[in-house]
Structures are given as C-alpha cells and as structure tokens.
Amino acid sequence: MQRGSLVRVVLVALLVLVGTVPATVVAAEPTVDLAVDGTSMDPGDRLVVPENPVLSVEASARTTVERVVVRVDGRTVQTWVPGTQTMSESMRLDLPNEPQVIQVVVTGSDGSVAASQITVVKDEVAPFIGFDEPFESDPRGRPPADVSLSESRVTLSGTLTDASNVEFVRITREHRAQTAVDFEVVSQTHVIRDPGEEFSQELFLGPGDNTVRVVVQDEFGNSRTYDLSFSIADTTDPTLSFDGVPEETSSSTVFVNGTAADNVQVNDVSYAVFGEVSRRSVVVGQGPAADPARERVRFSREVELVPGPNRITVWATDTSGNEVQELVVVNYVRNVVPTLAVDETRTHLVAGEEVHVYGAARDGRVSSLSVETVDESGTVVDFAQVYDGGDVWNDIEFEEELGLASGGDTTVVVRAVDADGTEHVTRYAVPTAASADGEGSSDDAGALTTEVPAEGGAPADEPSGESEGSEATNTATAVEDGGFGVFAVGALLLVVLSVARLRNVTVDVPIEKYVDMEDTSVSLPSLSSLPSFPRIRR
Template sequence: MSTRVVLAVAVLVVTAVGSGVVVADTPSLSVTVDGEAASGGGEFVLNRNPDLAIEASADDPIDSVVVRINDESVRTLSPNSTSVSEEFTPQLDNNERNTVNVVVRDSAGGVESMQFTITKDGIAPFIGFDSPFESQVGSRPPERVSETESLLTFAGSFDDITGVEVLSIQRRHFYTTLGEERIETSNQQIQNPGSSFSTDVFLGYGQNVIEIRMIDRFQNSRVYSIEFDINDRTAPEVTVDDTPAETRNGSFVLSGEASDNVQIDEVTYSVEGTVDSATLVVSEGDGANPERRSVPFEQEIGLTPGENVVRVTARDVAGRTSTVRRVVVYNDTIVPRMSITNAAPSDGSVRFSGFVSQGSFRRVSVETVDPESGETLDFKQVYDGEATGRNVTFEEQMAAVEDGPTEVVLRVVDREGEEYVRTVSVTPASGAAADAGSGASGGGNSDGGSESGSGADSSGGDGGGASSNDESDANGDDGSDDVTSTPTIIPGFGVGHALVAVVAAALVLLRRRDD
C-alpha cells in the first residue's frame, strides 16, 4: 500500500472519530411547577410549597439528576437508565425569591440544565410603624398606648413579597351617655397603598380600640389590635372676633371659634348683671366627632344702656373650661339720626323717603300737614316696638295740599318717651325741600321749600329751585346750603300724645272721605 493511501485512511479515521464527538446527543429535560411547564429564566409566584415534576431521557444511561434550590442540593438521583421521572415537593423560603436549578448528566458526558425562580408568599404582611409610635418590621406593636391628642397620624412601611392590596383601619370609641354604654365606630380603607402609608385617624376621649388589617395578593391577612387611651389635660381655646368698645346700636354680633386638643362639648355666653345667656354650640355628648375639634359660633347679642360685660365659655368633653371676656358700652343717650330725602310732589300727593338710626327709639311715624291750618293730611306708623338703635327706613307716598306747600313731618319717640321731630316743606312748583333755618331762601325764588326741626340729615333747596338730596353728618359742615342739627325735642311727649296724634289723623282721613 502506498504512503498516500495510508495517509488517506488515517485522515478518514480521525475525521470519523472527531465527527462522532461533535454530534453526540445531550439529555432531554422537562420540568413542571404545579403542572405548569417551566423554562429557563421563568418565574413563578405561589403562596405555598410547589409540586415539582422532572422528566429526563438520554441515548446513554443517565448518571445523575441534581435539584438545587438557592445553591443548596435538595434532591439527587442516580437512575443508571436512559430515562427518569421524579415528583416531589420542596420546602421553599417564605417571602423570598427561590432560585431552582435542575441538572442532568449522562454516562457519555452529556449535560442538560434548567434554571428558574419560585417566589413563595405564604406569610401575611408586616408593618414597621413610624407614627404614632415606632416599631420594627416583623415585631408586634404595643398592646396599649396613651395619648393627649385626639387626631393621630398612623404611618409606616409594609413588608410583603407580593405587596399589600388592601389596608383597613377601624376605630371603636367606647363612652357612656346618660348611664348608657355606647360605641362610636369609624372605618377607613386604602386600596393598593404601595410600600408605605400615612393617614389621620380621629379618636374619642377615653377608651378606643384601633384594628389595622392588611391583605396581600394571596389574601394572606394580618390584624393588629391596639388600645388607645386619650387623656385631655389641656383646656380649650376660645377666639372671639373683634367687638366694638362702644356702640350706638342696641345689639352687636358675637362671633368666633372654640377649639380643643381633643373635642369641644359646649360653648355658651352670658351678659354680666342680666339674665341674658344662651348656648352658642349645643352639646352632642362624648362620642368621637372630628367636626367638634374646632367649632365656629355666631350670635346677635342684645345690649342694655351703659357697660355690658359679655363672657364666652367653652367646655371640652373632659369638663375643662376656658372663658373670654369682652366689654361693650351701649351709649343710648345719643340723639337719633333722622333723615327725610327725595321729597317731591307727585300727582296731587308727595313722595319721600328717609331713615332713622342710632340712639334708642320705640316709635317712628311720618305724616303730611297743611302748614296754614295745621291739619294732618295723612299719617303712617313706620315702627312701633321694643327700643332699638338699628336702622329703620321708609319710602312713602302721602296726601298733600292742593296748589300749596305741604309739610312732611318725621316723629321719633325714644325709650324714655321723649319725642324728636324733623319737618320738610314741599311745594308743588319745585318739590325742593330746604331747611328754613339754614337761610336758604331760594335766592328770591318763592317756590323753594323749607325744613324745620333739627338733628337729622335732610335735603335743602339751592336757591335756584333745583332740589338737592345730599345728606350731611349731624356734626359736619360742608359749606353748602344744607343744614343739619339736632332734632327738635318736645318735652313730656309720651304715649298719650302719640295716641292723640293717631286719632287726629284718623279723623282727618274720615272727613276727606266724606268730602
């Protein structure tokens, strides 16, 4: 045989041997986790230890099958056959991602492996509290807590491998009303709170039980039950809005706010030296009510002449009180401010408006009078009641003198029975109302109106026949023809005089109807 043939045969042998090594088959491997096929890099999330099923085969006998979990061998098989089937339930770490690695090796050196992860969530969530107390994750919170504030912030972080889906907080407040034991309950729920939470919970005075429940993806649930005692060692705070030091009105509005670190029970007021007192905020009992931590109040308070000492007292559910004192001086000796404006003739009658304010008056009336005869043409009682200093307004159309001036008379009777009078004269030609005592003669214009009496704002003629309805202060002087001063006081005028005036007006109206 030639050298060339020998070399060719050698090459074929080497090639054949080499080709056999390259194409040698590796074992086949399949794994299922609770009946679901696994693959390399796959992930499973379960709430219990899974059932693993392993199937392996090879052309050559299988030397070994090794199952490792978290790099620790948990199962080793030496079947010495070309196929193997094995099922078992490994013990996995809770709340951990467990790495599973299955390796198969045959007698020819072929190797096949598969690696995947199984997350086991078989433990209910934990909370590490940051507020209203501190606790470590995994440890139990305290069974009983004492606080001096009713509004508490509950905050903390969760520990759960799959995450908390629902957080619920229930508060039960135990209290007694009229000898009867009662429970006031409130509930809060947070969906998918994430890795942490923070929420405010209002607790009642005394005994409360807080239950905090967490539920994760696999319905693993944990409940913390904590008893809270709310003690109130601080009196409430009372804030009263600005009040007048002195007023001409017979009343004022008392307003403000009462607040407490726990809960307001009641707010009252009283006026020293009088029977005037009332409840501004009514008690609703001791049951937990977050709206009663701060409550507003507002009340109109009647005043008596002179100094009025008003006290506002707030009481909390623990019985502690705070009082704020305010002094308001009611000056009822001020002469009433009286005004007749816009007086003008209108189709055989006279139209006018006006007001009375300040002082303390019981009756207000308006009438029209014939200045030549003194006859009352028309009459109306505008106000008749308890003494007041609040603004009384009027707008009237009343009978007037034909083709001649008509006097509009405003009468005010104060709480002592003293009468004040304001008079405005209106003529058919111009309808202007001017103050006769002001010297506003109308510049020679005989059509100018006139006004007598004092103490009220009024309208005056301008000397040219045009009407002026500007008002001026009783103590002011703007340099114009309008004049204001104090009203005319008729001493001794009382209830009897008023009745005579009413009867006279009624007789005049009857006579006019007969005509």
C-alpha cells in the same frame, strides 16, 4: 509513489472527517424544562407560592438521559435514572418559609451535562408590623397593651414585613362613650390597599378609652391582627378666638363670631351679657362620642346691646369638663334721632307752580334723606333724593324745588333714615297763594250746628207742629267761654240725677251727643232735648 501518497492523504482526511462529525453530535448538551405549580420557569426566575409547590421536570438527550438530580438549597432531594432519550417527572417540594434555590441537573449517557436553577419562595406566614407612631415596637415583638395620649388626633404608622406582597392594611377604631342611660360605641374604619413596605393613617380618638384593631393581609390571604388600646386623658382647656368683634358700634346689636378649638373635642359654647344670671347656649353639647367635627367648632350669635359699654363673656367647655372664658367689651353709642325741620321763613312758592323748600336734618346720624310733595290724597307729586351715600352724617341741609299739586293743598314730606335703619318723617303744609299774601287767612268763626234725632218723636208736654213720624230738630248756641259750658252741663246733669234718685227711677241722658271734651267751644243742649219727667221710668 506520488500517486500512492496522494491516495493515502485523501483516505486519512476522510477518516478524520468521518470520526469527527459523530463525536460532535454525541457531545451536545441535554435539555431541561422546569415548571412550578404549572408555571413555566426560565433559568433565574423567582416565584412566590402559598404552600409546598409541585415541581415538574422535562429532560431530553441525543443519546439517553442517564440521571436527573433535584437539589433544594444545595441539598439533593430527588434523583431519577430514566435511561431513555426523554423524561417527564414531577414531585412536591417540602420547602421552609423562606426563599429556596431549586437546581435540576441532567446527565446524558455520553457524559454531557445540563442544569437549570430557579428560586421559589413559600409564603405561609402572615405579614408583620413594626409600629413607628404613636409608639414604637419590633416587627416580631408584641406592641404595648395600653398607650396613653393627650390629644385625639394621632397618626398610626408602621413598617410591613412579609415574604410576598401585602394586599391591604385595615384599621378599625372604636370609641366607647358613656351616655345618660347606656354606653354608645362609635366606630370608624380605614383601608389602605397595596401599601408597599410602609403605611400611615390619621385617626381621631374620643375622650377616654379607645380600641384600634389593625389587620394586615398578604396576597395569599395570610393575615395578622393587632389589637391596640389608647386612653385619652384631656387636661387642657379649650381655646377661643373671635372674628374682629368691634370695640364700638352705633348698632343696637353686634355679631359675636369666632372659633372654639380643643386638643380632644369641644362640647359646648355659651355666652352671657353682664348682669344676666344664666348663660345662653350658642353651641349645644352632643356628648363625649368621638366626633372629628367637634375638634374645631364655629359659632355665631347676634347679641342685643344697651347704650354704653356691654361686657359679653363667652365660655367654651370640652368633653372632659375643661373650660375657658373670654371677655369682649362693646361700647354701644346710641344714635340720636335726627330733628327734621322745614325752614318756613325761607320756603316760598315759585310762580305758583313749584315750592322752593329749605330745611335740615340735625342732631342725629342720618344715612338717607329725601324730600317730596304729595297732594291731598297722599299721591307723590315730585320727589328729590337729597342724600343716600351709605355713610352716616350728623347734620344735612337741603334746598330743593318741587312741583305743586295740580289742585288742592300740597304737603312737603321730609324722610330721614338713621344709622339703625329707622325712618323719621315730618310734614309741612304748603300755604296757598292767597294765604301767602295775607288775604283770606282768618279762621271762620260762627255757630256750630249739631243735629240730634229726637227719641220717640216730640216730648208729650211740648206741642209739635210736625206730623207723626217726623224728626224734631233742636238748636244749641256755641258758647266760647273758656270752659264754662262744661260746668253748666255738669250742673244740669246733677239736678236731673238728683231728682231721679229721689223718685228711684232710671234716666237716659244722651249727653255724649253734645259734649266734645277736646273742644273748648261746647254746645249746651236745650232743655227740650233732655228727657222730661213724664218719660222717667221706674
């Protein structure tokens, strides 16, 4: 009995094993693979598509695939009953423009079940913009038809709403400006790529009417356009600021530098000095066309001054005609030309090789002073820079030892440059050793001889010992009579001209050869040098 019992136990165990193994294999879950528009999808994946997509389903089971069910957002849209071990089917989904949950359930003939769930978003709708600046609007609403602003520089910003990713936001500003003969349209475009959920762009609008077109597009090419209108009403005056114009200057000119700014844009800048009728242009107007560079304009002008206070008025005008003026007063303290002098009582020779020069520049504003000696040809023999400090001094004294010329006379040259940059020069002739000792210093006095060529040879009524073609020389004596010679010549001319008038003739009198009006020692011409009556021509 024990042996029979053992056999029965073994048989029962084998039956249990045989019955258990097939049951486990049959109960295995089916498999299901999904793809949307050719893109494989694992359970839980999400995909955005631009249109109704094609769903592909592949299923298999150990026995047979009894049923395949497709559900969209919980609603059954397709059922297949293949009755085969494998199945491959596809269908086009009709989806709304919002995220949809797609679920596929596969049932085997043995009662086993498998399922896969994904999310599909169909995006056929263009993005929306909810504007935040310079006005506010609802993303699904309509922006205002016209927006009035008082400044040209504005920030346009907003929030983006779309089922997919926004590819870009393109903003185009156009300003229509009236010119002298026609309208001028000035445009500027900005492109913001991959903005995410928000965008912000600074714009510069021109005075008057501006149109702004905003185009937003998603990754599937769905785009939406917003046309905005902005009106710039400028009632604010420009502003002027100066870069430290001095209240007092010793220069004859002054630079008036500064900046003109406006809440819209500057048109022109001009100035005038008190007493002038018309303004002088500094920044020329370029018209009302939108130009960001005209929001702030630098200006600079060198203005000539007159001695004393100078009232300089500067005007700035914007493109809307608003104007501001500022007054600056600059007192011009004119430089006094320095007086240069060499102290002759103290200046002296040193061993006959150098000159010890004393002198000064006074009553002026001196920025540079030098002393030099030159020879008779003007060549510099020696040089000393007394002062070149850059600052301006009223009085400068100097004492220098300079070399003398190796031969001939020596001249001391003093040069001073005033605060205006003008050079002033004075010269002093260095006395020779003999004149310094008081010897040989008297002026030579004596007769002056002037050689006058005779016209046509000797006169016909005077004998001549010269051969034909020779020159006759006449001598006149210097008369130092304080000007009597001039009157004598005049009287003689009067007699000659009177006789000529009576006889109606023309007289050639070369009197300029004898009279030097700058010389008090006048040489009288001899009678023989004057034209004789036989030479008078009718």
